[in-house]
Amino acid sequence: MENANLPHDSNVAGNCGGSESDYELTRARPYQDPEILRDLYHDEGLSQSEIADRFDVHRTTITHWMNKHDIETRPPMGDREPKDVYRIVDGDEKVQYLERNNELGHLVYRHQLVALLEYDPEDVFHPDTHIHHLMGAPAAVDVPENLTVLDAREHIKRHAEGTATDDPRTILDLMRDDFEPMIGGSANSHSGGNE
Incomplete structure (x- = not known):
């Protein structure tokens, strides 16, 4: 039982070096990789819930790893500045763009x-x-x-x-x-x- 002190979720076997075990851990659990999280959240614009769904984990797991890696998050929906244009996909898979001008909305497919x-x-x-x-x-x-x-x-x-x-x-x-x-x-x- 020489590995009894390893964390429960560790994939480390034997006497692997720290960087190799980190690599193996994030390869087995990509949602723990800060680059993957940043790419999905900031570059692709996915929400924490959408990222969680992609990896079949709970949203709080994604929140935990984003906080651990100091990944800046967007403000809650109610606190955000309204967008000028929203992208919507309707039930027929047609992509629509909705422009907001004050209270008026202009829909363009x-x-x-x-x-x-x-x-x-x-x-x-x-x-x-x-x-x-x-x-x-x-x-x-x-x-x-x-x-x-x-x-x-x-x-x-x-x-x-x-x-x-x-x-x-x-x-x-x-x-x-x-x-x-x-x-x-x-x-x-x-x-x-x-x-």
């Missing part, structure tokens, strides 16, 4: 923003038009080749009739046509011709 790459803003945001996804997919494919502006009534009619989606190969062919010159040019320059 990501597919509307992408559609601006191909269409006039007056068409994209006209009250009588909708942005339609040509290819039906479980999650929205928000690329310009997959979007078109339709009259709102026509859009609703297509969905009601079940004719709202195109064959995915049609959209993929359009996308390939856009990228083929870049790929073809790159492939030709490395084709083993005269050097």
